[in-house]
Amino acid sequence: MFTVSKTKYIPALRFKWLTPLYDFFLNLTMPERKIKEALLKTANVLPGEKVLDFGCGTATLTIMAKKSSPEAKVTGIDIDTEILAKASKKIKEEKLDIFLLDYDGKHLPFQRNAFDRVISCLVFHHLDTDIKQNMLAELFRVMNKDGQLLIADFGRSKSWVQRTLFNIIRCLDGFKSTDANARGLLPEMISDAGFENVAIATRFTTMFGEVQLISAEKI
Numbered sequence: 746m747f748t749v750s751k752t753k754y755i756p757a758l759r760f761k762w763l764t765p766l767y768d769f770f771l772n773l774t775m776p777e778r779k780i781k782e783a784l785l786k787t788a789n790v791l792p793g794e795k796v797l798d799f800g801c802g803t804a805t806l807t808i809m810a811k812k813s814s815p816e817a818k819v820t821g822i823d824i825d826t827e828i829l830a831k832a833s834k835k836i837k838e839e840k841l842d843i844f845l846l847d848y849d850g851k852h853l854p855f856q857r858n859a860f861d862r863v864i865s866c867l868v869f870h871h872l873d874t875d876i877k878q879n880m881l882a883e884l885f886r887v888m889n890k891d892g893q894l895l896i897a898d899f900g901r902s903k904s905w906v907q908r909t910l911f912n913i914i915r916c917l918d919g920f921k922s923t924d925a926n927a928r929g930l931l932p933e934m935i936s937d938a939g940f941e942n943v944a945i946a947t948r949f950t951t952m953f954g955e956v957q958l959i960s961a962e963k964i
Contacts, residue, residue: 863895910953
């Protein structure tokens with residue numbers, strides 16, 4: 746979904762003509778709700794806290810975050826303006842107060858210490874390694890002290906079956922962008938960005954490989 750520039754990025758399902766089918770495809774192939782509910786339970790968003798959904802896509806997680814913590818201030822950001830249009834429509838239908846915006850794929854348009862929680866689901870495997878590093882540094886910059894980062898994404902499984910299944914996603918999204926995920930390097934990269942207490946909180950078996958819920962803190 747993200748790459749170096751606004752003009753060059755991988756859409757949610759790699760091809761723009763598949764964007765209208767994104768929600769349907771995700772619901773059909775992944776335990777999406779189970780993963781996102783676990784993410785939000787771990788995040789434990791408190792009333793009044795500021796939450797950023799990084800790579801919000803069609804805003805499924807963003808909406809769930811707002812519904813689970815109605816008094817939280819929830820923002821969703823994505824580089825794909827077409828998928829944000831779908832997100833905006835869903836939010837209007839739910840009549841929720843959620844702020845959506847796009848960005849240039851390089852720098853997050855927020856000041857330092859702007860958020861208490863940053864959440865992200867199935868985004869980072871779309872990013873090349875250098876972009877992963879840059880975005881993690883940006884997320885660290887915009888997060889408050891004592892803030893929490895929750896990322897759910899593909900990681901290296903102990904199961905050879907799950908590792909083999911992940912090659913389906915790698916063929917779809919590219920071997921370059923998924924390399925760090927396949928090698929299990931995402932927790933280390935989160936730590937290198939400055940986060941502490943980095944841990945894999947939960948592992949999910951899916952038809953496309955293991956999804957890991959990673960938690961981290963800014964101390």
